[in-house]
Amino acid sequence: MKLANLDGRATILTPHGSIDVESASGGRFPSHPDAAVACVAEIRDWLATTQPPADPKTTLAALTADPARLGPPVTHPSQIFAVGLNYLDHSAETGLTVPESPLVFTKFPSSLAGPGADIPLPAPTCDWEIELVVVIGEGGRDIPESKALDHIAGFCVGQDISERAAQMKGATPQFSLAKSHRAFTPIGPWLTTPDELDDPYDLALTCTLDSDTVQTGHTRDMIFDIPALISHLSSVCELRPADLILTGTPAGVGYSRTPPRYLTPGSVLRSTISGLGTLTNTCV
Template sequence: MRIATVRGRLAVLTPDGALDVATASGGRFGPDPQTAFADFDAFRAWAGTAGGAAEPFAPEDLGPPVPRPPQVFAIGLNYVRHAHESGLPVPTQPLVFTKFPSSITGPTGEIELSGDTVDWEVELVAVIGRRARDVSVADGWAHVAGLTVGQDLSDRTLQNAGSPPQFSLGKSCPGFAPIGPWLTTTDELADPDDLRVVTTVDGETRQDSRTSDLVFSVPELVSRLSRSVTLLPGDLVFTGTPEGVGLGRTPPLYLRAGEVLETTIEGLGSMRHTLAAPTGERARA
């Protein structure tokens, strides 16, 4: 099943187009995409048998499938080869930071750069479907509503400012957490633990790896996070980026205004964004 935000409303995608949930359910489920996670088990059961007239839609009609996540977790150095290119040891426990929810945006459109050191980071994003506290690894997938494509855009100058540096502000500028194009439930995937992840810039491949290289898998992350915090329905977990980031090149290579950033994950779809020059105070800095 694929769940989407279409023209600002919750929809289930079918081969014929988008089925508006509020209309098709007779008001049982509302139009707000975030409400699908209030009782995701009930929503999924209804959506599996839902019928009605589906409407065509364009990629530009799609918004973030989870527009207002209660919490957004992100994991650093969670691919073996990315740790190697960073010159750091492979972590023995997840390195956790946050991307603030105000950075969430949809799968198409324009993203304003914050400066001249903004990096790309393709990420598999897990969406929590059930409240999770002290969950076992074996039960991790059962608490995931589905998966979506994400980019952890990162202003490296801001990320590494200060001593010690902090990550969250440099990764939370407006538009720095695009997700989409929709949420896909794991039953649609042959192996949700092994998906190809790709970033291209102006058609040039910058990252090309597989989620089987994750240090901590999705169910492991759900389990470990839930030991410390309560995971809430609709939370996002950005699971980390593979090798190939701009910071790891010699010399470093960063995104520039006018470039087109495309992000694809096997079985989950693609996002496409155009990068724009900084405006306002950032442009004058």
């Protein structure tokens, strides 16, 4: 199932059209995207048994071509976790030591943006990082790796935009603030439930900047895989429905290049993960 934030309402997207969750269910399920994430399993079961008609005026293909009506699949998560240096090739390009346990920081919810949102550039040193985003459906503490998939509502594509000068300034890096400017966390284009994917832990990532492919990778190459991240985070924090986990980026970021390359006004950043869709964000 593909669950989207369409015009601010929880909406199921199909090849034949869209289904407004609250209207089609007669009010059984909520209209707010975040609240719908918390009951995504029930919505999926209801969809399979009732097969409500879809509105053909809003098709999946049309929204893929023009995502302007799509907002972030989650709008106000209580927690956004991000994981640094979670791919060997990215650790190598930064020259930093591979971490012995997940390197975790936060991004603030006010940085969230939709799949077609513009990205304002506050400085000339803004960088890209394509990431697989895990959306928590069922929360909890001390979740074992063997039960991690039971706690996932779905997956989406994300970008961890980073203002590198601020991030690296001073003796103590400012990861969270430097990565939380307006629209620095575009996600989407919708939430895809795990049952739609042959292997939700084995997905291809591609990021292009204008006509250049700048990142390619595969989620199977994570140092700490998704079950390990969920188990690790829940050993400290209580995970809650609609929380987000940005799981790290592969090699190819701009500041590790010689010379460094950064985002510029007018550039178009496209971020694609197999089975999940594409973000198309213009820098302004």
